[in-house]
Each structure stands twice: as structure tokens, then as C-alpha cells.
Amino acid sequence: MSRNGQVFLINNRIQNIYEIEALVRREVPDARVAVGHGQMEPEKLEKILLDFVNYEYDVLIATSIVESGIDVPNANTIIINNAQQFGLSDLHQLRGRVGRSNRKAFCYLLSPPLSSLTVEARRRLQAIENFSELGSGIHIAMQDLDIRGAGNMLGAEQSGFIADLGYETYQKILEEAVSELKSDEFSDLYEDDVKNNEREYVRETYIESDLELMFAPTYIPNDSERISLYRELDNMEDEHGIEAFRERLEDRFGKIPQEGDELIRVVGLRHLGKQLGFEKIVLKKGAMSLFLVSDPDSPYYQSATFGKIIRFIQEHPRICDLREKNEKRSLVIKGVPTVKRANEFLRKMLES
Known part of the structure; x- marks a missing residue:
């Protein structure tokens, strides 16, 4: 109220909601207080809500019926009593009732000491506290999915x-x-x-490397933002998506450092490896080891894809070394110091 705003006070038990009203009136006698809950006559409840929107009340004490469908631009504070009893999505919706204009808003969660709560309740409260930035809805949804x-x-x-x-x-x-x-x-x-x-001989190509592949904290300081971008990058399916991701990154954070650029190229390398039937790609000590389909009886070894790899070896005998150990085949290519160079070699294989 001292910040010229309005307050939601959420109390989900109708049995004691009027006791809460009496407490607020006693502690803040100047406040214009109203109560709203689902057992009221619809016309009376609607009038109270409209009066609150029109700034005829300073404080609205209500149940969670206000979690959606009500927009009060002047509201800048919400207090949620017994927050541990609410679901994560409910807390997220309730928090969204304030800060809907250019006013700085606050959400206060009231609960017993965390040590006395269940593990799930603690995780819900910690999640709503940790993910407070704009656009955090997807993170909260994933946390809710993990918990429930x-x-x-x-x-x-x-x-x-x-x-x-x-x-x-x-x-x-x-x-x-x-x-x-x-x-x-x-x-x-x-x-x-x-x-x-197209026939897929491997479900996934795994990448191992001793190269520095990361978005450094000096480039993207926010931890949750970095994790979100890692996940988004991991789900990229085509070159167009990767390039669009790169452009958005440069637009938001500036020129991408080498270790970040190399990380982005790993996604393309993984897709190329899958097309060529490599179960694993290892980039270490300036060389690239490509591990072929482990089943020696796989139709992969009679395919056109394997034929391309053989042609590439024949065209580049000085840098290629085809090995077999315990019936497992691998191809080692020398002179591959970067992910960029690795991508170039795999593209040449596909074109062979």
C-alpha cells in the first residue's frame, strides 16, 4: 500500500478466512479490505472483484479462485498463506496475478519451517523461488513433472x-x-x-572429447539460462534450427567464444555421425575415432552408407586407419584438432 499498489492475500481455507480479515483490519486499520471465495453468491463475488479492479479496495483476501481470469494492473503484492499446501502450477498461476504492468511486484510465500515439510513440499517452494525470471513457465512445468x-x-x-x-x-x-x-x-x-x-543403423551417436566445449559463465552469466540453452541446443534436429539458434545467441549475448562455437558444431557432428552409422565419435589428442555398428552381421556392412566410408578411406589412405578389435570396428582419422574440422571430414564421407 505504501507503494501505491493493491494486495492479494490468498487463504485457501474458507473456514478461517474471516479470521484473517479481522487480523488484517486490526493490524492495518486504514486498509480497505474485501473478502472473496467460491461459496459466495455469484453476483456478490463478481461485484467485489470488479470493485477491487477499480481500486475501491486495497486488500483482497481470497481463495485460489483468483488464480486465473482476473487482471489487476495496479496489484503489486501477493501473499500466499500456507503455500506448502498448493501445487507448483497453482503457485505459478497465483504469482502471475501481480506484476502485470510496469510496477515492480512481490510474491510472499508463508509456510511452516522448511524442516517440518515433506520433501515434495520443499521442492515445490524451492522451485517457485528459483525460477522467478520471465519465461520460467517451462522450467516450472518440468519441475512439476519431475516431482509428481x-x-x-x-x-x-x-x-x-x-x-x-x-x-x-x-x-x-x-x-x-x-x-x-x-x-x-x-x-x-x-x-x-x-x-x-531412411534406414537408421544407430539410434544415437555419442560424442566424447577432450576439447573445451561450453557456454562459459563469462559469456552467459545466468546458470538457469545456460542450462536452458544447453537443453534447447541438444534438441536441435536440423542445420536451419542450429543456425537460427546461433543467430539468436549472438543477438542476445554478442560474439560467440570459440568454445561455445565448437559446442554448437557438436550437434551437427552428432547428426552426421548418425547418418553414417557411427555409434560413437571420440575427439581426443588431435585425432577422431569413429566407432562403427558393433553387430558384425548388421545389414549396415552391405549398405551404400558403409560403401561411402570405404571410398573415403581409399581416397585418404594417409590419414585413415581402419581398425578391428574383438569384432568391433573403428576408423581413426588423424589431424582433427577441432569439431569444425571433424564436421568437414564427415561431410566429405557423405559425398563420397
Whole structure:
């Protein structure tokens, strides 16, 4: 009120909401206070809300019915009583009731000592505290998914183990399982899909390197911002998306340092490696080791893709060394000091 704004006070128990009103009136006698909750007559509740919007009240004590559909530009403070009892998405929605104009806003969460709360309640409160920047909704949604679980697709059970496994890993395992079923047990049903798509001999190409590949804190100081950008980059699927990502990064943070530029190029390297059937690419000590499909009976070794690799070796015998150990094949290419150079070699292979 001293900042010429209005206050939401959220109390989700109707039984004691009028006790809270009496407390506020006693402590702040000059405040114009109103109460709103879902058991009121609709017309009366609507009038109270409209009067609050029109600045006829300073404080609105309400249940969580105000979490959506009400816009009060003058509101600059929200106090949430017993915040530990709210879900993460509810807290995020309630927090969004203030700061909807150019006024600086504050959200206060009232709860018993953290040590007395359940692990889930503590994680919810810590998440809403940590992710306070504009555009944090996706981070909060992912945290909520981690805490509550993604659910069982075939039932009502919550998959709480996902909090330990991580949603992205869970999703990757699920995709691999679906892909395996399509190609094996249900191959007849998905025959057209297999024909229309390029044959994939490896599901993922893994990258190992002793190079410095990162967005340095001196370039992107905010930790959560850096993590978000790492995830976004990891999900890139094509060259157009990678270039658009690079342009946005330069526009926001300036010229990309070498270690950041090399990191961005890793995504393209991974995609090229997958097209060529490499299970793993290792960039160490100025050389690149390419690990081919581990199954020696795989149709990969009769494919046009493998033929391109053989032609590349024949065209560059001085730098290429094809090795086999314990029935596992790898190709070592010398003179590869950077990810950029590695990309150039793999593109040449595809063109062979």
C-alpha cells in the first residue's frame, strides 16, 4: 500500500478466512479490505472483484479462485498463506496475478519451517523461488513433472520414479522401446513407415572429447539460462534450427567464444555421425575415432552408407586407419584438432 499498489492475500481455507480479515483490519486499520471465495453468491463475488479492479479496495483476501481470469494492473503484492499446501502450477498461476504492468511486484510465500515439510513440499517452494525470471513457465512445468511423475499411460498410477530417472532420459528410453517394437514385433504394421524413412543403423551417436566445449559463465552469466540453452541446443534436429539458434545467441549475448562455437558444431557432428552409422565419435589428442555398428552381421556392412566410408578411406589412405578389435570396428582419422574440422571430414564421407 505504501507503494501505491493493491494486495492479494490468498487463504485457501474458507473456514478461517474471516479470521484473517479481522487480523488484517486490526493490524492495518486504514486498509480497505474485501473478502472473496467460491461459496459466495455469484453476483456478490463478481461485484467485489470488479470493485477491487477499480481500486475501491486495497486488500483482497481470497481463495485460489483468483488464480486465473482476473487482471489487476495496479496489484503489486501477493501473499500466499500456507503455500506448502498448493501445487507448483497453482503457485505459478497465483504469482502471475501481480506484476502485470510496469510496477515492480512481490510474491510472499508463508509456510511452516522448511524442516517440518515433506520433501515434495520443499521442492515445490524451492522451485517457485528459483525460477522467478520471465519465461520460467517451462522450467516450472518440468519441475512439476519431475516431482509428481508423468503418470501411467495405461492407468491412473503416477510414475513417481521419474523424479530419480529424469524426464528426458525416461522419454528417450520410451522412444527407443517404441522404435524397437516398430522394427521387430510390429514390423508388418509399420512397413510403409520403414520404407518411407531412411534406414537408421544407430539410434544415437555419442560424442566424447577432450576439447573445451561450453557456454562459459563469462559469456552467459545466468546458470538457469545456460542450462536452458544447453537443453534447447541438444534438441536441435536440423542445420536451419542450429543456425537460427546461433543467430539468436549472438543477438542476445554478442560474439560467440570459440568454445561455445565448437559446442554448437557438436550437434551437427552428432547428426552426421548418425547418418553414417557411427555409434560413437571420440575427439581426443588431435585425432577422431569413429566407432562403427558393433553387430558384425548388421545389414549396415552391405549398405551404400558403409560403401561411402570405404571410398573415403581409399581416397585418404594417409590419414585413415581402419581398425578391428574383438569384432568391433573403428576408423581413426588423424589431424582433427577441432569439431569444425571433424564436421568437414564427415561431410566429405557423405559425398563420397
